Amino acid sequence: MELDFEVVDLPDADYVTEGEQAPDFTRPLVNDEYWEDASLSDLAADGPVVLVFYPMDGAFPATYIWNELRDRNFDAYxxxxxxxxxSTPYEHKTLIEEREMSFDLFADPANGVAEQYGIAHDLDGMAGISEPRPAVFVMDEERTVQYAWVAEEWPDFPDYDELEAAIDAL
Structure with missing residues (x-):
């Protein structure tokens, strides 16, 4: 099969792994109606959290990841x-509407959270511009990571069956 893009190996990453506590952060959390600052610890206090890092809205990996999660009914877990x-809150609102998603999205234009998690990736060799590499962290109420997947190449996507099994095991 001929691809319209080049698959690129990503450098090793020193990221948060199973058994470690996920770093807390506060960023704008966007839904289909509004956004407000929210912290990961507040979300985790209500139960387990699946935190999905993805490239900017509009990039094909974002569309693919969110379509898959939506179609697998991840909002039912x-x-x-x-x-x-x-991406900014404005871009998130557009993605949520276009993908008909029920998921909320954190906006982190400076990519500081990805840096905390060890998954920041320089964007196409542009100095000072980075994005998170695709990654998924499943954590319990104490923010202890129970499952971690981080892309090793671009593009790369999680094993969704494995991800579902990790959530079921909580």
Missing amino acids: DATTVGLSI
Whole structure:
């Protein structure tokens, strides 16, 4: 099969792994109606969280990831699934509407959260511009990571069956 893009190996990453506490952060959390500052610890206090890092809205990996999670009914699990990218709240609202998503998305234009998690990736060699590499962290109410997947190449996507099994195991 001929691809319209080049698959690129990503450098090793020193990221948060199973058994470690996920770093807390506060960023604008966007839904289909509004956004407000929210912290990961507040979400986790209500139950397990599936934190999905993805490239900017509009990039094909974002569309693919969110279509897959939507079509697999990830909003039906007893865990809160939220996304995080460098896109602004305005771009998030557009993605949520266009993809008909019920998931909330954190806006982190400076990519500081990805840096905390060890998954920041320089964007196409542009100095000072980075985005999170695709990654998924499943955590319990104490923010202890129970499952971690981080892309090793671009593009790369999680094993959704494996992800579902990790959520079921909570």
